[in-house]
Amino acid sequence: MEVPILRQGQYLIASIQSALTDADLSHLREALIAQVGRSRCRGVIVDVTALDVMDSFAVRTLRDIAHMARLRGAETVIVGIQPDVAFAMVQLGLTLKGVATVLDLEEGLAFLTRRTEERLVETKPRRPSGRG
Amino acid sequence: MGEELRLTIAADVDVVEARQQGRALAAVAGFSSGEQTVIAAAISEIARNILMYAKKGEITLSLVQNGDHQGVAIVAVDQGPGIPDIERAMQYGYSTSHGVGAGLPGAKRLMDEFEVDSVVGRGTTVTMTKWRRTI
Numbered sequence: 001m002e003v004p005i006l007r008q009g010q011y012l013i014a015s016i017q018s019a020l021t022d023a024d025l026s027h028l029r030e031a032l033i034a035q036v037g038r039s040r041c042r043g044v045i046v047d048v049t050a051l052d053v054m055d056s057f058a059v060r061t062l063r064d065i066a067h068m069a070r071l072r073g074a075e076t077v078i079v080g081i082q083p084d085v086a087f088a089m090v091q092l093g094l095t096l097k098g099v100a101t102v103l104d105l106e107e108g109l110a111f112l113t114r115r116t117e118e119r120l121v122e123t124k125p126r127r128p129s130g131r132g
Numbered sequence: 133m134g135e136e137l138r139l140t141i142a143a144d145v146d147v148v149e150a151r152q153q154g155r156a157l158a159a160v161a162g163f164s165s166g167e168q169t170v171i172a173a174a175i176s177e178i179a180r181n182i183l184m185y186a187k188k189g190e191i192t193l194s195l196v197q198n199g200d201h202q203g204v205a206i207v208a209v210d211q212g213p214g215i216p217d218i219e220r221a222m223q224y225g226y227s228t229s230h231g232v233g234a235g236l237p238g239a240k241r242l243m244d245e246f247e248v249d250s251v252v253g254r255g256t257t258v259t260m261t262k263w264r265r266t267i
Contacts, residue, residue: 019152020148023144053172055234057176087166088242093234094234094238
């Protein structure tokens with residue numbers, strides 16, 4: 001089951017449509033990281049609303065996607081973790097430490113807009129101090 | 133009850149199938165949707181362990197009853213290499229396969245009863261049960 005990856009402006013949106021096998025998840029990771037470079041995007045949204053379970057492999061793969069995308073210059077945000085899935089993750093002792101998570105797609109887009117603006121400000125060259 | 137389901141685990145699609153069947157059975161037993169997800173996650177972890185270490189095995193799902201209590205029992209059997217050091221394998225974060233190390237200890241956290249029986253060179257059997265909370 002391939003996960004469709006859509007491009008929206010500077011962002012990529014991977015919208016998971018159904019339960020995924022480990023191979024599907026690994027494939028999603030490869031596809032996203034390749035596409036971050038190809039489309040020179042600044043942000044990645046992974047929508048996991050349709051995921052039935054987030055077990056250790058899924059959590060590790062999402063964490064890897066976020067860290068790899070960051071190394072390629074893009075911020076990642078995970079959206080749509082369902083209440084039951086969050087409940088099971090906490091009981092399993094799984095965290096998405098270091099990975100941004102927000103409620104839904106709308107929040108995800110707002111989050112990325114904020115982050116990419118911050119990044120632009122950070123990387124703006126400083127004015128030379130000793131003028132005149 | 134007598135409801136029992138035997139599933140072969142030999143590919144990663146079987147892991148998804150097993151956890152979905154487990155969730156469905158947990159729904160039949162009257163578990164809340166949160167608990168159904170917990171049971172599905174536990175099945176996912178032990179089914180993946182079968183694939184990773186033994187390549188092939190079998191998972192049996194069944195409804196169980198103890199007095200007024202209803203539950204779901206899961207038995208995972210493989211004829212793989214077995215676990216040389218069960219105590220270490222049960223430590224959270226310990227893995228011999230570059231995994232997260234959440235497989236066995238993770239599943240144990242999720243279930244009410246959990247037992248591992250393993251003989252090196254012969255295989256591993258994991259038996260685990262979740263009981264429905266009566267309010």
